[in-house]
Amino acid sequence: MQTETVQPGLFARLVEIGHGSARAAASPEVLYDRHGVLVVRVGDVVVKAHQADREHGPPFLERIRLAGTLPSIVIAPLGSPLTVDGRTVTLASFGEPVDPSQALPWxxxxxxxxxxxxxSVPAEAPSWGRPTRVARLVSRLGDGPAEDAVRRAFVTLPAWIRGEVDEPPAQTERLIHGDWHLGxxxxxxxxxxxxxxxxxxGRGDPAWDLARPAALYSAGVLPPDDWERFLGAYRAAGGPAVPAQDDPWTSLDIPARSLAIQIAATCVIxxxxxxxxxxxxxxxxxxxCVRISAAGDAA
Structure with missing residues (x-):
């Protein structure tokens, strides 16, 4: 059980909050402590300190309200966010995460x-917005062959993803998670x-929720059988992000390329x-990324 953290003062505050909300006494456990996020489990409750540089105003409150209307799909925070030492903190019910040593639930x-x-997409649902993370990560790259390969691939993406022009109207707008992976x-x-x-x-193009596994598959990191399990189950369930029968890459190409570049930039950093x-x-x-830049701008 992990209790060490690089944020000991914040950890103590989260544990205190957890003890006040858990149904039974339990020892605290650090579930996640990366990228400025600290998640602590106390019994049946999880207490999360969100990134300090993320926006947690009215759109976040609307996301909490929206998640509460989807109990068969999403675990919503318990109650309103708290402010602890200037950080936004939420509580949620604990559940077992994906175990990478077991069969993965694609x-x-x-x-x-x-x-x-x-x-249905509520009128008040916030917009997911442009995928800004890829441009932000590429801007942090230093010098070197791998960094250059990522940058060359990045320039093949549409200008709106690079942050140079406004995002065009979405052809298909659905309710999306916005940052989906098995974690x-x-x-x-x-x-x-x-x-x-x-x-x-929030509201956005659902293809972006399929972008990470599509990117990993196209890079040869995700085995073809796992990709087919995922894509086949999505289509069988009536998912609207890709055509039911035709080539899925007509919808997935740009999101998958963007996520491949984003993941590559993260790896290098x-x-x-x-x-x-x-x-x-x-x-x-x-x-x-080398293959993406060699193929040129397909957008």
Missing amino acids: EEGARLLAALHSE QMIRIQDGHWRLIDIEDM TAGRDDRVLDEPEQAMIDA
């Missing part, structure tokens, strides 16, 4: 996304899976911070 994730994408799922007590982390949830060489999956993402 079908369950696909069905949850298809269900979310099939919900955004938990299994609740009845054995069913739910989505978590609603900070990016992380390896540089840790003063190590890229591992095999990370190098595969750089190789994908």
Whole structure:
């Protein structure tokens, strides 16, 4: 059980909040402590201190309200956010995260996304907005062959993703998670899976929720069988992000390329911070960037 953290003062405050909300006494456990986010479990409650530089005003409150209307799909925060030492803090019910040593729930994730994408979009739902993370990460790259490969791939993306022009109107606008991967799922007590982390949830193109597995598949990191399980389950559940029968890459090309570049930039930055060489999956993402830049601008 992990209780060490680089944020000991904040940890103590979150534990105090957790003890006041949990149904039974329990020892605290750090579930996540990266990128300025600290998540602590206390019994049946999870207490999360969100990133200090994220916007947590009215749109976030609307996302909390919206998540509360989707209990069969999303785990919503318990009550209104708190402010602790200048940080936004939320509480939620605990669920078991995905265990990478077990069979991965690709079908369950696909069905949850298809269900979310099939919900009606409330008029007050906040916009997911442009995928700004890729441009932000690329701007942080230093010098080197891998960094250059990522930058060359980045310039093939549409100008609106690079932040140079306004985003065009979405052809298909649905309710989307906005940052989906298997780490955004938990299994609740009845054995069913739910989505978590609603900070990016809102109106947007549902193809972006499929972009990360599509990017990993196109880079050769995600095995073809896993990709087919995911895509097949999404289509079988009536998911609207891709055509039911035709080529899915007509919808997924730009989102998948963007996420491949984003993941590659993250890999380079992380390896540089840790003063190590890229591992095999990370190098595969750089190789994908080389192929993207060689193909040119397909947008």
